[in-house]
Amino acid sequence: MLDALLTSVVILAGIAVVYHHIGFPLLLSWMARRSRDLAPAPTVAMSRSYGNLPTIRLIVPAHNEAGVIAAKVQNLLALFYPSDRLSIVIALDGCTDDTRTIVMSALSRAPQNATISVIEYAQNIGKIAVLNDQIQSATADIIALSDASAAVPADALLKAARHFQDRKVGVVCGTYQLKEAGSEGERQYWAYQTKIKADEAAVAAPMGAHGAFYLFRRARWTPLPGDTINDDFVLPMRIVAVGDRAIYDRSIVATELERTKPRQEFSRRIRIGAGNMQQTVRLPQLLSLKNLPLAFVYGSGKALRPIIPFLAILATVALLLLSLRGSAMAQALTLAAAAGATAIWYVTKHRDLAVPKPVRWLSYLVEGHIASFLGAVTFLRGAPLSSWQPASTSVAEVDGDYLSVGVALSKRIFDIVVATGVFVVFIIALPFIALAIKLDSPGPIFYRQLRVGRTLKTRTDLFYLIKFRTMRTDAEKSGAQWATQNDPRVTRVGRFLRDSRLDELPQCLNVFMGDMSVIGPRPERPQIVTKLNALIPFYVERTLGIKPGITGLAQVHLPYDRDIDDVRMKCVYDHAYAVRISSWKEWLKTDLEICWKTLNVMIGRKGQ
Numbered sequence: 001m002l003d004a005l006l007t008s009v010v011i012l013a014g015i016a017v018v019y020h021h022i023g024f025p026l027l028l029s030w031m032a033r034r035s036r037d038l039a040p041a042p043t044v045a046m047s048r049s050y051g052n053l054p055t056i057r058l059i060v061p062a063h064n065e066a067g068v069i070a071a072k073v074q075n076l077l078a079l080f081y082p083s084d085r086l087s088i089v090i091a092l093d094g095c096t097d098d099t100r101t102i103v104m105s106a107l108s109r110a111p112q113n114a115t116i117s118v119i120e121y122a123q124n125i126g127k128i129a130v131l132n133d134q135i136q137s138a139t140a141d142i143i144a145l146s147d148a149s150a151a152v153p154a155d156a157l158l159k160a161a162r163h164f165q166d167r168k169v170g171v172v173c174g175t176y177q178l179k180e181a182g183s184e185g186e187r188q189y190w191a192y193q194t195k196i197k198a199d200e201a202a203v204a205a206p207m208g209a210h211g212a213f214y215l216f217r218r219a220r221w222t223p224l225p226g227d228t229i230n231d232d233f234v235l236p237m238r239i240v241a242v243g244d245r246a247i248y249d250r251s252i253v254a255t256e257l258e259r260t261k262p263r264q265e266f267s268r269r270i271r272i273g274a275g276n277m278q279q280t281v282r283l284p285q286l287l288s289l290k291n292l293p294l295a296f297v298y299g300s301g302k303a304l305r306p307i308i309p310f311l312a313i314l315a316t317v318a319l320l321l322l323s324l325r326g327s328a329m330a331q332a333l334t335l336a337a338a339a340g341a342t343a344i345w346y347v348t349k350h351r352d353l354a355v356p357k358p359v360r361w362l363s364y365l366v367e368g369h370i371a372s373f374l375g376a377v378t379f380l381r382g383a384p385l386s387s388w389q390p391a392s393t394s395v396a397e398v399d400g401d402y403l404s405v406g407v408a409l410s411k412r413i414f415d416i417v418v419a420t421g422v423f424v425v426f427i428i429a430l431p432f433i434a435l436a437i438k439l440d441s442p443g444p445i446f447y448r449q450l451r452v453g454r455t456l457k458t459r460t461d462l463f464y465l466i467k468f469r470t471m472r473t474d475a476e477k478s479g480a481q482w483a484t485q486n487d488p489r490v491t492r493v494g495r496f497l498r499d500s501r502l503d504e505l506p507q508c509l510n511v512f513m514g515d516m517s518v519i520g521p522r523p524e525r526p527q528i529v530t531k532l533n534a535l536i537p538f539y540v541e542r543t544l545g546i547k548p549g550i551t552g553l554a555q556v557h558l559p560y561d562r563d564i565d566d567v568r569m570k571c572v573y574d575h576a577y578a579v580r581i582s583s584w585k586e587w588l589k590t591d592l593e594i595c596w597k598t599l600n601v602m603i604g605r606k607g608q
Contacts, residue, residue, distance in 0.1 A: 002325075025196065028203060059145055061130045063092075069148055079157055086157065092120040141164075141217065143221065147212050169247055170244025176210035189368070207301055208233030269371035270371045313420055314420070419511035422505060452543070454545065455545070463523075470495075520577070521577070542575055546577075551594060
């Protein structure tokens with residue numbers, strides 16, 4: 001029965017992954033060709049009278065864009081559209097670099113009839129707040145949005161105006177190209193996305209716009225929630241959801257001028273992944289059966305995309321469990337998947353390696369799903385996302401992580417895979433442990449306690465640790481206390497749970513939420529951290545850039561703390577762990593070693 005269930009999980013998850021990446025694009029392409037063949041010839045033509053053109057307000061939000069803003073101003077001045085029907089606003093969002101100086105210098109040399117104005121915000125209020133403010137105050141028929149780093153064709157506004165002569169059209173999207181791709185995978189990805197959007201438009205509507213340049217009717221706009229992530233999807237798709245058409249005009253090509261750096265590209269994709277999950281949660285109306293083509297395109301593409309990494313992890317765990325149960329096929333697939341993952345990791349790490357283009361593209365795709373997963377988890381746990389940074393910003397300015405990219409990424413993937421396996425055990429054991437706790441002593445099944453998490457340059461995280469309750473409910477009526485060996489406050493069932501480490505099974509939820517890692521320093525309570533920090537040098541720094549763990553180097557080597565010297569020794573182990581995981585090879589070796597020793601502790605009921 002269990003084998004059949006696990007096999008079904010692998011098959012169904014595999015079907016979903018293959019359908020999303022291969023089946024849906026092929027089916028969409030076929031449907032798009034049929035739609036184009038059956039579609040009548042366009043009847044809307046450009047009016048010969050400029051007086052009949054709609055008024056347009058073009059808004060360019062800019063935050064620290066000194067590297068590209070001069071070129072953007074020149075591009076805006078070159079746009080061809082009647083000056084009495086066009087207004088352009090460059091909205092400077094609390095810039096701290098030379099963006100303002102460069103803009104004013106460029107405009108001082110502009111013709112007298114230039115339609116560009118500059119609005120400056122003293123504080124950085126964020127792109128969404130700037131857009132809401134500027135669109136709200138606009139009275140033009142059409143709003144156009146364009147990134148500061150994108151060059152727009154001179155005739156782009158005239159071409160878009162032609163489409164808006166059809167009153168059913170609410171959104172017009174331009175296409176997108178990179179002046180210089182950050183990698184071959186990135187170049188192929190955007191070429192693929194351009195084709196997919198064109199096919200989506202032919203069947204139903206383009207799923208979102210390229211933020212580089214798109215337009216919409218001012219009358220159809222409603223303010224965006226302040227925490228919106230993918231505004232270039234949410235804004236146009238809310239208009240499509242109420243029945244307006246969206247046009248994808250491939251003759252309007254916006255060119256990205258900045259070359260994305262690898263680290264920033266990954267950070268950007270994490271943010272997009274969070275946005276994909278957010279829009280899936282907040283735009284269920286796009287799946288309405290009242291518009292089947294739209295529901296099909298959205299459900300098979302954008303809505304399914306943030307779910308794919310979770311399905312892949314679920315299938316991997318099921319495959320591992322089948323392998324452990326002796327399935328030869330599962331073992332072969334597991335080895336093949338491990339070899340493929342290793343090869344993809346190697347290609348990703350060595351970006352200058354000469355490999356076939358399909359391999360490079362596959363590496364970029366897998367890396368994208370990893371970023372998507374991290375972004376989705378970030379959104380689901382309600383963690384704040386840093387705002388997108390221009391490519392000209394140095395990595396050092398935006399990097400808040402103390403681990404290398406390879407170690408941080410691998411450690412997070414390792415956490416999710418292990419936590420998923422622990423979650424399966426947790427679900428199976430939950431009813432038995434819950435019943436035992438209830439029969440043994442009065443009180444709740446779970447115990448939540450505020451703990452100190454990872455420390456970064458600008459903040460220290462706090463979170464609520466989740467465990468099975470092992471103590472009496474009045475255990476800390478006199479205040480926070482350390483647990484000790486043979487602690488009299490521990491119940492009979494609690495003693496067994498602690499010795500076997502089963503009390504820590506619910507912490508897999510903390511790992512999923514990103515508060516903890518599987519392996520790391522022990523998380524302590526704020527009151528105790530304050531006391532220990534005054535007694536032990538560099539105590540707080542033991543979690544500098546590293547999340548606390550369910551188990552760790554100190555936990556598998558040392559017993560319960562009996563005095564301050566024991567805590568000092570554990571602190572030494574915690575700092576030693578941070579040093580040992582500075583390279584990917586040492587991280588893998590160290591974490592696998594700790595996992596093995598933790599299993600020995602659990603089996604031998606020697607919980608520390």
